[in-house]
Structures are given as structure tokens and as C-alpha cells.
Amino acid sequence: MQRKQWMRLQAVPLAAILLLTACRGHGTGNSLVTSGGAAEPKKEVHFSIAYAAGDPATKQAIAATIEAFMQAHPDIIIQDSSELSSSAYLDWLKLKDAVGEFPDLVEIRDTDAFASAGKIVELPSGLLELFDNLPQVNGKVWNAPLFVSAPQGIIYSKQAYARAGITRLPQTYGEFLDIQKKLKAVGMTPLVVGAKDIFHLGFWVNKFLIDEVYDKDPDWNAKRTAKQVSFTDHNVVQAMTNFKELFQTDVNEGWLSTNDNQTASMLTSGKAAQLYSGTWMFSQIEEADPGFEYGFYALPDRSGKRNVVGLPSPTGWSLSAEAAKDTEKTEAIKEFIRFFFAPEPYSKFLAGINGLPSTKEKITYDTGEQMQEALKLMADPDVTKSLMINNWWGDNLIPPDFRNWFYKLLEEMILTDGDVTEYMNRADREYDRQVQDN
Template sequence: MLKQTMTKLSVLLLATTTVLTACGGNNNNTTGNATNAPDSDTPATEVAKKDVSFTIGYASGDPATKKAIADTVKKFTEANPNVTIKDLSETSSAAYLDWLKTKDAVGEFPDLVEMRDTQVFADAGKIVELPADLLDLFEAPPQVEGKVWNAPMQVNAPQGIIYSKKAYTDAGITVLPKTYDEFIAIQEKLKTSGITPLVVGGKDIFHMGFWVNKFLIDDVYSKDPDWNSKRTAKTVSFTDANVVQAMTDYKDLFSKYVDKGWLSTGDNQTASILVSGKAAQLYSGTWMFTQIAEADPSFEFGFYAIPDREGKVNVIGLPSPAGWSLSTDAVKDADKTEAIKEFIRFFFAPEQYSVYLATINAIPATKENVTYETSEQMQVALDLVADPNVVKSLAINNWWGDNLIPPQFRNWYYKLLQELVLENGDVTDYMKKADTEYDTQVKANQM
């Protein structure tokens, strides 16, 4: 088993400001390796950069992130006309992991890839360690097997309830919940007022993870971060009381308060449904703030993390090994490798990186000083990150080392939980199915 290395977040001092800043110092060179510089005796106008091309792959389920990355690619190629970048962004509602595996199977694995399942592809020999001359861009990126495989695009930010202030006012809701039971009481008030309490983009399987992991973090991971490794060792079970409670809460919420069309609603439809007044709330991440503001600049909304039954707040917030990775095949070509490294430096240069961060309301991962104006909603997220009383955790599939789950289990589990709601199934019976499938996949991966 691989050892898991955790690092501490370095953004705690951000919470009391209205400007998002990642502190430190670093070389702000966006022009590539010094070996590409012209000879001191050769006029720069006489040196032409060699034409080079590479492919880039990234998840595009979230429109704001897709736009932010696509805009960066466009700016980079305009500034570097000798470089051609072929965009291979995932465009279907399929899981990103499955999309990458398909690309690999047909010989189209990206040269530069947004990597989320790092250990899976590192173990398969598909990606290489982050080049040493890029490591200094970051404070202390997470390691897998003692190695850094990614240029982290941002620090994991909390997810929570994005709510219509008008809907809350119309329903007579004046105080935000201090416990989960108070949150449920709010759902009842919204429902009674005649508005659908929650919109969910269940058509996209990744979106299911927002709610599923809210409950798993509250009842499982906030109390036992090593639960996955214990499940692999069969010392805990999905049928244990804590998991059953988490999935019972999930089922009850979806059955009573989620828009009935959730399974056919895409993630990219949720912002418009919220601002149109068809639903009062959306549970999602900070990247949605810009999308909502663009959908209706006059729409007033707030953001908060849902407390658990004891009144404790537990959120996504630990660092995880994810970000830009170079493929094993790409680094066989020295010119391609240098072009990719130039792109990574360009991506994280403060003037460009700040635009990317602002577009998706993200927390910077670099040492270099990066600032952008933050919104009222983003400030709440920063306060959550800075609060030592808020427990930081990860989603079921974002752990690594001994806590890595079988790579296909996440999608299978989310689909199982969709069926649980649609069939009004017995939670314990469905968790027995989860145990069986988990063990089957663990065994298959060991063969």
C-alpha cells in the first residue's frame, strides 16, 4: 500500500480580508526554460522559436472552469504563436475518469492533463512526476508515494448551500441554521411557501457527489479519515450505523425536498433554475458564484455550510493530489515538454492566474502573491477555510495511499444511490450491495 502524505493549508490568514491572496515569493518567468534564450551574441529578432504542438485534456462539466481554462489556452497561444494546443476537453456527461480511460484506449491520452485520479494513472505509468523546475511554484503540494505528480490548479474549497435571499425572505426565514435539524426545518418552510427547496443536477454523475459526500463527511470521514482503508481491510462496513445514517439522510432529503426532475437536470442547468425562482437553493461549490451572477446580475444570493446534527461544521477542504500532469509519452519529446512547461508557468503567472481564480472563485495554490476581489459569498468560504473549528475533509474518491478506493467504485456507488431514491429502497439492503461490489472491485484490482 502507498503511504498517504498530508499537507496543511497555507491560506488561513485570508479570512478577514476582501482580497484573496496566496503569499510567498517565486520567479515570475512565463517565457520558459532559460535554455531557450538566444545566444548573447545573437540579436533576438533573428531567433525564431521552433513550432511545437501538444494536446490538453480537462474536465468540462462545470462551464465556468471550462471557460477559464479555454481562455487561458487562447491567451497563451496568442502570446506564443509557435505553439499549437489541441483542446481535448471532456464534453459528455460521462465520468471524467471514464473519459480519460477511453482517450487512453484509443491512443489519445492528453499530453497535458488535468489529473484527478492521480494514483490510478501514476500506478499505470501514464503520467510522470512534476518537473523539478516547476516545484518551486507551489508551497507544499500533496505527494503520492513520496512524489509530486501535479501542479495543483487551486486549493480545495468548501461546498455549501447557495440560496435565494428572496425565497428565504418570502418563506419567513430570517436565521441561518445552526444544526442539521434546523436546516430541515428551513426546507419545510420553503416547501410550504410553494417553492421547490432544492435543485440538483443529477444527470451529471459527478454532481451527485456534492450531497453524498456532505453526509459521508458529517457521519464518517470527519470522525475517521482512514475509513476507506478500514473498509478495504473489511474492518468496517457500509452497513455500519454511521454510513446507514448518512445515506438515510441523503435518501430522505432527495425524496422530500429535491426537484422531481433532478435525474434529467444537468449541472449546467442548475444556475438558471435557481435564478429563475423555480428552486430556492443549490448545494454546490464556489465556482458557481460567477455563473449565477452572470445568469442574473440582479439575483441576490447567500452561501453557507450546513452544520451536522451536533451543530459542527464539516467541509471539503483538505489538499489532495490533483492538477496539471504531464503524460509519460509527452516527456519523450523535449520540445513538447518545454512548451508544456511554458504553458504551466503562464497559467500560474499572477496576471493570468488571478483571472482564472476570479472566474471560478478559487483559492490559490501558488507561492507567488496572487490577488483578486472577492464577493460576499466567497468571503464566507474563506472564513470556513480559516476557522480552526471547522473540520476539513475530502470526498470518498479524493483520498489516496491506503485510503484510495477502487477507481470505478465512486461512479457505481453514486448510481446505486440514485436507484435507492428512485426505487424507495431499503438503505441497509443497498449498503449490503455496496459492500459486495466494493470487495469485488478490490479483488479485481489486486489481480
């Protein structure tokens, strides 16, 4: 098979998305000069940090930034307590809290829950100026967003498409299903799914929920909490029927025992022709096979409309309430956040995950054709931007434990070939129970 080297293209000038400016200077010395002229070592400050580490590219990019910060600030020691795991991040954080090890600086994705429980404090006012469009929860900003939500879509092998005679990207979901038939006809597994990591299952679940539900009704969650809509309504049943049918016919047989971090190698090795995921996978694919030729596109709905994840949400670095009681620790954490989002380290971080910047400062990095397609989607006013079921907030917040329960329910539905409406009845009952408990 012919290979070509990965092309690096000049960064696209999307002023609303990519930003670049000079980094504001901060002292990096590790000593103090006394009035007598003698230097004294700065007092060491230690703090712990945690983040969702299920994606290897993000884990590596954050770890590299932490290492660079400690080299520049030898008096500040950061304990990275994150670890790669197939368990849900929210459950992991709850466990850390239960054993008295809740991190000092933590990536929070369930801001309502942790803010209401008094586990985190508002983002310090001196950091607010770094960002654009910060969502508020209960009228307050709690997070320094690591990046803007990136669109998800089909990452496909160009060789596989050529082998199956596919010369045109699908314009509707029906055409996408036709492509799956063509791939199977030449003996290929159409799609790889890494559902051993529960969050990976959510990519497909939310693809169909956004198409059938949130595209037309962004406040559906709030209406469900108020019992004005139901999981048994036609639109939700249709979404989950699409999900069930796809998984029963077009995904790899071992999808439930496949890790998310295995999907890139399965794609590049030809064990599957496509992967539905986000832009953070691009670097993993290139690392698995630098010469692998692949494309990226937003999967249209049945009418041909393109809807993607892409709205800002209240997630990101948050300062724990316990750490906020320690002035020295708080100042060290603020220094790290300023460093993290400064142009040079932040551009390296974003390049490592093919991410979209959340800062006001203009950040640029070289992008390939796949990332440029993602940027075009974000800039296209005809592409609906939405959120996953658990990323809404305020009145649209769902119970914190419902997402994982729902995903596991859907796994059972597929494995048992269960009736979709019956399973959505179960979802209604559980949702109401969790709302009452919370």
C-alpha cells in the same frame, strides 16, 4: 422585486490562503537571432491538453488562459481536447487512452491509478517551487494543483428565504430541514439538483459521508479496504438514510435529468430556492442574473458542527509519460504551467471560478460576500476540512471505478425506495470485488 448590483469587496488579507507577487519574466518572442544577426522563426511545438470540463465556469477560465498563453507564445500550439459532457471524467480519459489519444498535459484526479499504470510522470523538479503543500503519492509529486479544494455549501435565494419568513440561518441540520418545510409551505421547490452529471450527485453524497464518517474517522476508506469497517455500519447507514430522505422530499422532481449547468438558471429564475454546490457556481449565478441576491453558508450537521471539503489532494496538471519522451514538448508544457500559475493569468483564472490559490506567490482578486464567507470557513480552525470519498489517496484510495458505481447505486435506491441497509450490503460486495480486481 428590488435588485441591487453585485458588490465587489476588497480581497480579504488571509495570508495563508491568498497570495500576490510579481511574475517572473519569460521570453515571449517567436524568433531566434543567429550568430550572423538574422532572425529565424522558432520551431512550432504542439501539445494536447485535457481537463474536467463539466463545470462551465472552469472550462471558460482554462480556455481563456490557454488562449492568452498562445498569444504570448505563438510558436506553441495547444490543442484543447476537453469537451462539456455528462459522462464521468475518468471514463472519458480511459476512452481517450484506449483510442491512443491520451493527452500530453492532463488534469488528473485519480493520480494513484494513472501513476501505477505508467501513464503520467512526476512533476518536473523545476515546477515544485511554485506550490505550497504538495501531497505525495508513493513518495512522489505528480500534479501541479489547479487550486485548493473549495468548500461546498448551501447557495440560497435571499428573496425565497424572505418570502418563506426565514430570518435566521440554520444552526443544525434539523433546523435546515425545518427551512425546507417553510419553503414548501409557500409553494417553492426547496433544492435543485443536477444529477444528470454524475459528479453533481456526489456533492450531497459526500456532505453526509463527511458528517457521519470522515469527520470522525479520516482513515475509514483504508479500514474498509482491510474489511475492518462496513458500509452497513450504523454511521454509513445513517449518512445514506439522510441522503435518501432529503432526495425523496426536498429536491426538484427532474433531478435525475437536470444538468449541472442548468442549476444556476433554475435558482435565479425562482424554480428552486437553494442549491448545494461550491464557490465555482458564484460566477455562473451572476452571469445568469447579475442582480440576483443570494447567500452562502456551510450546512451544519445534526450537532451544529460544520464540516467542509477543503483538504489538499493529489490532483492537477500532470505530464503524460509519452509527452515526457519529447524534450521540446516537455519544455513547452513546463512553459505553459509557469504561465498558468504566474500572478496575472492565475488571478484571472481564480476570479473566474472563485477559486483558492495553490501557489506560494500571493494572489489577490476582488471577492463578494459569498466568497468571503467561503474564505472564513477555510480559515476557521473549528471547521473540519475533509475530502470526498474518491479524493483520498495512499492507503485511503478506493478502487477507481467504485465512485461512479456507488453513486448510481444510490440513484437506484432513491428511485425504488430501497432499503438502505440492503443497498449498503451491495456496496460492500462490489467494493470487495473491485479491490480484488485492482
